[in-house]
Amino acid sequence: MTLDERLEHVAVVGAGGKMGSGIVTLLALEMAKLRGRVENRSKCYRLHCIDLSDQALDGLRRYVKAQATKAAEKSIVLLRQLYADRADLVENYDVIAEFTDTVLSLLRPSTELSVARGAHLVFEAVVEDKTTKVQLLSELNHLCPPSTFFLTNTSSIPISLLDREANLGGRIIGYHFYNPPMVQKLVEVIAPQAAVPELVQLGRELGERLGKKLFFANDVAGFIGNGHFSRDGLHACREAQRLAKDYTLAGGMYLVNKVSQDLLVRPMGIFQLIDYVGVDVFYFLLKVMNEHIAGEDLHSDLIDRFYELKLLGGQWPDGSQKDGILKYDRGRPVGIYDLDKQQYLMFDPNGWTGELDHALGPYPASHRPWKALLALPDKDKQLRLYFQELFASDTLGARLAQAYLRRSKEIGEKLIADGVANSVEDVNGVLTNGFYHLYGPINDFV
Ligand code: NAD
16 A cells, blocks of 8 residues: 555544644645645545543644645745636635635544554554553554554653554554654654565655655664653753752752753753653653663653652643743743742742842853854854863863763763664754754764
8 A cells, every 4th residue: 555545544543632633744744745736636545543531632723724724835835836726716825724724624523542543554642551552552453454553652751562462463663753743854764574565665755745844763672762851851950969068959959950951052951851741751751761771770760759749741732831840931941840839939039049140150262052053154153162071171160061072972882882773863863853962973073
């Protein structure tokens, strides 16, 4: 069966979630383009959007509509070609409305898994819990024909384990979109040895069709992106706890968050990133990796405490950031949760955070924030200069940043040594594309 044929009948499970809603939108746009072709207009295209939560499915329709309108506006030239024979579509807004209506007409929301019966492709994006995923995939395996292919968005669970326990006979690959799938170009593909070659090929073709950049990772819990992110986050937690002796726990967390953003020149600090991904997602990530990776302590009691207090971050349905480890105002961190006092401490540049900023010491003269460097044509040269100065500096901030960069490099190198990644390019590619770092962790600055 070709990719085009498979795209006639698709199911996404967990469709109302952060990742599921993005995957639904990407697929619906692609399916609507196929459906718009003259030769396909009599065919029936179906995209089953399955979720336990009715409320999440209500929000999904609104999200897809807004995204489809935006996408149609951007690709108006292509859509005009697609509908070239439609004399009734005169103005651009007619074309946009027609395309958006087609996208929405494909969606079949349901809380019943049984509607996936007969789907040629199933995307799974439910909660990061092995038992739930195995149970779902087993049920789907009974419902769907033996030709159905499964693509799971798991962040960490080994694919061969899902394959074995759900008895899928190699008809599953990891197809790990990054958050948000509509924006992020990276997809990490995990194709275990037993994966059916036609499915692996389909994964490649689909990536190209969706305009994604694919990186292949081996089937080890956490894969490349989260293999690095989890250990990077653990380093941050441990550093913050070590700093707590001198600066309090909230102070230590503030310092590490600031250093990981400013002095590592990253788009956001590590605790903000954990909030963005979701503290619960990070918690489950560590749990799964700890279960599957021997000889390494991949656990943080700090994360456990935030998880137990339900300070989980993540996003509201309108995309705005929820409070988690940090407190936010219009997307910007304005405070940090103090686990000792059980309340948020608001940042105060004239008070406690001002004192901590002072304790970090001056930044190297060539320091520029991530956004400023991103726009520079010679950013690699500027970064090299900056890191030379950083490594020659002996302030508290520089020492914390140097240790962080060394650890990040060590993690990257270990991913290759452990056979998770095949090359330095793959490790650096995933971190630069998926996490918007300006430089890969394995570099000669460090
Ligand atoms: P989420 O909690 O936002 O969404 C999960 C959705 O699945 C929810 O709408 C929930 O109602 C639904 N669901 C749960 N159990 C279900 C079931 N049995 N049947 C049908 N629907 C069910 O989670 P998310 O962040 O979108 O994560 C989904 C998957 O994607 C996880 O495996 C996660 O590890 C992975 N992932 C997450 C991110 C991220 O940044 N959040 C990035 C990449 C991959």
